[in-house]
């Protein structure tokens with residue numbers, strides 16, 4: 150029986166698990182490895198940070214989830230992969246052999262590379278940071294909030310959009326949800342109470358979509374007196390300021406940032422990534438150098454921007470390639486047609502759904518602002534949680550896309 154190992158049980162790893170699990174026990178011995186006991190549903194984290202939602206709503210316990218479907222789960226950290234020997238090394242459990250390996254380790258949020266972050270910075274990117282931010286925003290007495298993404302850099306082995314910021318949707322949620330919270334929950338209604346500034350390392354904010362979503366977001370920012378600063382590469386966060394690489398500064402009492410994305414150390418050490426440690430694959434998500442290794446999601450060099458929606462598209466492709474080309478199953482391999490699809494919560498009943506493929510040469514470029522978008526986000530997050538990280542069926546997602554195209 151073939152030994153298949155999935156490392157990383159986030160969006161991509163769990164999706165691959167659900168797609169190939171029908172082979173378990175018959176054709177494959179399937180093991181899922183993650184350093185965490187619970188998968189983290191990151192799209193729900195802004196609700197923790199700005200609404201005080203319990204963090205438990207963002208967590209899916211992995212052991213029962215995997216074992217209830219006859220997979221093996223090991224909670225341990227992968228520290229090395231020897232792709233030539235088909236083995237990987239775990240911190241506690243030593244070496245594990247595999248016939249096929251799926252790498253779905255996500256990207257590391259490199260807080261420590263931002264000077265001053267540990268003393269003065271806040272973020273929303275993981276369960277610890279989101280809860281910390283919720284405590285801070287409740288005691289915020291007014292002043293300057295600055296939010297934005299730090300610059301990330303990428304390798305060159307595959308052809309993918311070279312984005313300065315891998316995921317700016319959460320920045321949209323941070324600025325609109327903090328504005329809503331301070332006005333509605335803290336009654337800070339006067340323009341003198343607080344001011345929000347947003348920066349981006351890109352030439353434009355939301356560089357992964359086209360003019361429609363950008364103009365819609367720009368209009369909402371203007372209405373809320375939120376100013377945008379482009380081409381600003383974060384250098385340092387201080388007690389009451391933030392500095393950029395061009396030596397300009399903004400006054401800042403509360404800095405909320407997305408740190409640079411980097412590859413996990415295990416991959417950098419293993420030498421199977423590109424110059425930056427991200428995994429180079431073809432468009433069927435097969436490693437360019439090791440045909441029995443697949444990758445999907447944030448760790449895949451082809452995944453730009455780094456989005457859950459794209460992690461799912463690539464996980465479906467990786468699983469189908471494995472099923473068809475290695476296991477002889479009668480399935481279709483979906484094309485590597487990426488699209489940006491995300492729903493940005495704006496506080497209260499407001500949300501904007503963004504659906505765009507202009508980054509990849511397409512002509513869809515929708516921004517749909519409606520309480521219906523808020524309802525969809527709530528429905529999607531709840532489905533993910535109650536189905537233990539499984540996404541809604543493909544027919545439902547396709548139907549949703551068609552509805553959006555007609556409504557927008």
Ligand SMILES: Cc1cc2nc3c(=O)[nH]c(=O)nc-3n(C[C@H](O)[C@H](O)[C@H](O)COP(=O)(O)OP(=O)(O)OC[C@H]3O[C@@H](n4cnc5c(N)ncnc54)[C@H](O)[C@@H]3O)c2cc1C
Nearest residue numbers: 157159160161184191192227254255446447455456457458
């Ligand atoms: C605040 C926030 C909001 C977001 N909102 C949205 C949204 O609304 N829509 C959307 O589409 N996307 C959103 N995203 C992006 C989305 O969350 C990511 O793109 C998605 O989680 C990537 O999935 P993944 O499976 O590639 O990686 P992850 O979900 O990060 O999973 C990687 C897994 O690998 C494990 N791991 C890492 N290193 C090791 C190791 N060495 N050993 C063992 N295990 C390891 C981790 O513990 C983790 O469980 C958001 C991101 C953030 C930060």
